[in-house]
Amino acid sequence: MNKAIIIAALATLLPLVWSQCLTRNDTSRLSADKLYYGQRKFTISLLDALQKARPNESLFFSPHSTYRALLLAYFGAKGDTEHSLKNTLQLDWANSKADVSHAYELEKQARANRVQHQTVEFKSVDKLYFSKQVKVKECIKKMFNENIETLNFATEPEESREKINKFVEDVTKANIKDLLPPGSIGTDTNVVLANAAFFKGNWASKFDKEDTQKKIFYEHSRMPVYVDMMKQRGYFNYGVIEQLNTVFLEMPYKGEDGSISMYIFLPVFTVNAIDEFLEKITPEILDEEVFSGGLQREVDVEFPKISFERKFELVPILKEMGVGNLFEDSADLSDFSEKQSIKFDDAVHQAKIEIDEEGSVAAAATAIFSFRSSRPTEPAQFICNHPFMFLIHDQKSKEVLFAGVYRGPNE
Template identity: 45%
Template sequence: MSRLSIEILALLVSCLTCGVFAQQICQITQNLNDVPRAVHSDLYRGQQNFTLSMLQAINKATPNENVFFSPYSTYHALLLAYFGSRGQTEVELTKALSLEWAKNKNHVMRGYTLERSSRISRSKNSPLQFSAADRIFFDKEEEPTECVQQIFHQELAKLDFQNKSEECRVEINNWISNVTKHEITDMLKMGEVDAQTKLVLANAAYFKGQWSNKFDPKDTKKDIFYTSESKQSFVDMMHKRGTYNLALDENLGAYVLEMPYVTSNDNEKESDMSMIIILPPFHNLDGVLAKLTPDTLDDALKEGMAREVDVSLPKFAFEQNLELVPVLRDIGINSLFEEDCDLGEFFTNRLRFGDAKHVAKINVDEEGSTASAATVLFSFRSARPLEPTKFECNHPFLFLIYDYNAKAILFTGIYRDPMTQK
């Protein structure tokens, strides 16, 4: 059984400077039913923009490494900061999170509320496991505004950072561990939470799914993976012949394969979540990333046609720890980590972020979840190919865990080098 688990959190340190509480956040609960339900899709259109900007920033920072993270998790942690922000901090978060479509925070809150309720109902009713949770851990000396207590009562957790910082660290780690089904057990290391910590914003997410068309372990064998022209290594390569949606996307200049997850073990009905595998030509991964936008991704998914395909996909598992501050600065989020950070919608004292971390783990095997790189031996223009198309994952590729219902990218990564797996 394959599984993905991910978490992001950000530590905030008090600057002990009084701020003035603004009233906009108080209006979030007013006339919420008057806001169009279309904001749900608007919110996740913004999430796709954020995802691709973050992917490009991480790829630039780690150009020769495997990449894996959850933009869904990062986006939701930053949404919490957005709801508490004012001034320049709000301006930067609005742009980075692609929230310019919204009239105000009340507008964005509608999408957030709809998404929160949908993820709760999905976790209860579907055998496909996807769960996520947000939490605002705050020091007992920092009193949240009344409006914040009303709106985010499910997310608020009061701790005694000043006198019991180590106990607080353990409690936050335990919360993360519970949400991620004990996949991430020690997110915060000793000393990363201390008496100066005033606020921790966190999102944790967990996903586990089975392929609707599983690989047979008997067909897994050693094959070559080409990291570069001069670097090759052997991997455990899985093999499966099946019918998949496959496209040759001329805009991206890449092949796009959809591998759906099953929603029920009884009838093997496909769910609305899939692994999307984007396979560029061998030397053009960066070129494809540069062309990848929400629009080009939508177009590529629409072009897919059901084909009989021989898929060859490496088994892999690795963990990635990201220092998020330089990545977030690269996409335009700066004041969140500066003295002029303004989170006055949440607390009367002025607070700023001291650090931001992200930990992600992925495990891919014959049972479910992951991506592949490919070589196509003949044109996809034929409506009825005479033999299966070969989709061989033997060089670097991009993969996404995609929720068609929300049009949200839950997890994404780049698989480049089997030798750097952890």
């Protein structure tokens, strides 16, 4: 069987250019907002699937990356395969692939205009690696242009694997190495969709290293453990999600437009609090009560230093999410090539996060607090000494770049 691989290594798909491959409808009314609303819904679905696959573990992943890796597959899919991917990617607003492409073009232009003014570093690159034996459709070549590269999988599978790994390593600044293990690329490989990204941001309000102390963190169903707990008092966007018994805090990264922030969700501490929160959180709650809610107030914050890495075999997780026959022999990916049969049989995702007093680095390539909705005169307490969820969110693009659940250092 021909082999193809989808890779999500914390990454993105560069926005697509409309081409004659696609039947274009009235796209003037569309915007990237519709695409990213679907991405937020996808984020919650992916988080739920990962949580079920690895219960009681700390998680970290990039919905941004996984979404775009699947979008690459979507643009090559037809028939039932295309329909399943459209549903999984929450693209019901689009009448055609051209609609999606146009929305990405708008986002591409907007992000390009931000790069020169943004002190937060966020680099995303995608690659479509085709075997030299695959005759790629001309419209696909035009659509992806410089993102396509041909490799000689048939005679040089190991060299091809190393080249793809080197691409991921370079984009992620050596944070993700050896993404594809030996033997993952074979002589029958005909396509690899690779996405890699790197993020680095400094806190707008940094923690003082001298205030970091060893403190207890209460892990799920385990004995308390000690972590390096950072501490500061400052003014932050702070809110209460009453129906979820959860408080949240926005910690912005330093930047001229201040649009990228980490949101931390801290449920009232009970044995199963984080699991109950994850079961009930929705995109609507994020939009209505978090990304547009909360009040600026003085808060005493305690937050653990975090450093861990996760790697996921995505095939069973994506099947659980409803990607249909994408990884089966019956998949229709003939929009990539009419001459060769392309089938995907594997998908991997690797993510790494480091959070310290200065800020956060992510690459790929979850208390004692005042649970009150009123505004007391004393500073609120936001002490992350038990499992919590966190998101890195881009307010301008309305996109969740990274997400995680921290259950302690020993997961």
